[in-house]
Amino acid sequence: MSERLVIRLGSQAQQPIPWITWSEEQQTVISSGVLSGAEGLASLSERAGGRPVEVLVDSSALTLTEVTLPAKAQRQAMKALPFMLEDELSEDVERLHFVPGSRDGDQLSVVVVAHSQLKMWLEWLAEAGLPVKKMVPDVLALGRVDDTELSVMQLEQQLLIRTGEGRGMVLEPEWLTFMAESLAGEGRSWALFTPLTLPEGIEGLEQPLELPMQALAQGFVRTPANLLTGPYAPAKELSKLVTVWSKVGIAAAVLLTLVLAHRGVAWYQLEQERTALRAEGERIYRQLFPQERRVPNPRGQLEAKVRALGGDAGSGQLLPMMANLESAFAQLPDVRPTGIRFDGNRSEVRLQLVGKDFAQFERFKELASAHYDVESGAINNDEAGVSGVMTLRAKG
Numbered sequence: 001m002s003e004r005l006v007i008r009l010g011s012q013a014q015q016p017i018p019w020i021t022w023s024e025e026q027q028t029v030i031s032s033g034v035l036s037g038a039e040g041l042a043s044l045s046e047r048a049g050g051r052p053v054e055v056l057v058d059s060s061a062l063t064l065t066e067v068t069l070p071a072k073a074q075r076q077a078m079k080a081l082p083f084m085l086e087d088e089l090s091e092d093v094e095r096l097h098f099v100p101g102s103r104d105g106d107q108l109s110v111v112v113v114a115h116s117q118l119k120m121w122l123e124w125l126a127e128a129g130l131p132v133k134k135m136v137p138d139v140l141a142l143g144r145v146d147d148t149e150l151s152v153m154q155l156e157q158q159l160l161i162r163t164g165e166g167r168g169m170v171l172e173p174e175w176l177t178f179m180a181e182s183l184a185g186e187g188r189s190w191a192l193f194t195p196l197t198l199p200e201g202i203e204g205l206e207q208p209l210e211l212p213m214q215a216l217a218q219g220f221v222r223t224p225a226n227l228l229t230g231p232y233a234p235a236k237e238l239s240k241l242v243t244v245w246s247k248v249g250i251a252a253a254v255l256l257t258l259v260l261a262h263r264g265v266a267w268y269q270l271e272q273e274r275t276a277l278r279a280e281g282e283r284i285y286r287q288l289f290p291q292e293r294r295v296p297n298p299r300g301q302l303e304a305k306v307r308a309l310g311g312d313a314g315s316g317q318l319l320p321m322m323a324n325l326e327s328a329f330a331q332l333p334d335v336r337p338t339g340i341r342f343d344g345n346r347s348e349v350r351l352q353l354v355g356k357d358f359a360q361f362e363r364f365k366e367l368a369s370a371h372y373d374v375e376s377g378a379i380n381n382d383e384a385g386v387s388g389v390m391t392l393r394a395k396g
Helices: 038-048 071-084 115-127 173-183 212-220 235-248 250-288 298-308 318-323 326-331 358-368
Strands: 003-009 017-023 028-035 053-057 063-068 096-104 107-114 134-137 150-155 158-162 168-171 190-192 204-206 336-343 348-355 372-382 385-394
Touching: 003 038, 003 212, 017 038, 017 212, 028 038, 028 212, 038 115, 053 115, 053 212, 071 096, 096 115, 107 115, 150 212, 158 173, 168 173, 318 348, 326 358, 348 358, 358 372, 358 385
Parallel strands: 003 053, 053 134, 150 190, 190 204
Antiparallel strands: 003 017, 017 028, 063 107, 096 107, 150 158, 158 168, 336 348, 348 385, 372 385
């Protein structure tokens, strides 16, 4: 069937949902509209009428990135892909779904989406009775035009910007002026798929005027990255894989099981160590910053805190230094840090502390002196307790 129902889902249930039914054969729009939010998706089930349902999703809820991965090594390295990108992501890789996209030489584009976000989109569609086999980032369905810097389209209250084969972003219109300088890399024209006023100094190359969803529906079929892979692959595709594996034979399956079992023991031990280290890092971070509820990546978050304070996160000394204070904080639960500044070059930590009384401050200084040279600053006393600054330097 040449007719398709194409839907664009926002990252939140209350965002508008534009849709279009498109005839590929006749290259015409059959119908189109905008729903007020996800609760209205059920109204499209009858309109689908047996047509394939294709879904675009808000790229602001995704991470579009690249890794250097030679084509010959791609099959072996795909399982390691999450850990290759771990330092770039603010969320635990175990909570993320990784989808390989297009390739340019050794550069492989990758789409990353949270399992929770992807499951939410699929729940909306399932509750509305809309089966889907392909789900793609909206910016990657936006066409690219030769000899232009990038492609831009306004969809509802957002700007879709495609900057490369597997790269793009979604911006609020008011942010375009602030981002223009960094986006205009080589100074070429921008391809405009909807009328827009561009920042001064940027030339727009207007494309044939169409409905935004029409342009995206036409570009959908050329989009290589389908989020519905692995555990999210449609049932029909999974059944094909099962059939193929059944032909391999029981003997091969048994051999594979033995090999995986042997390797699984080693992987389990490594994973246990990795989990313990992650838990220790989270515990220390929560002790330092008790007001923060989410700690998906304690190392990355702590390094960001240090950079913001002017410290050198690259020295790697902060965590060991704070770990040595664990006993002191445990014995004096009323003494807690409200601020921290780290100087890696001088192996120095400056703590802003609050406590119950002067005696606790003196006791904390005594305990910390077992590991560091401690210098006390001015200590203030008020109705809430005492507060002050202590500077800790590595001995020797």
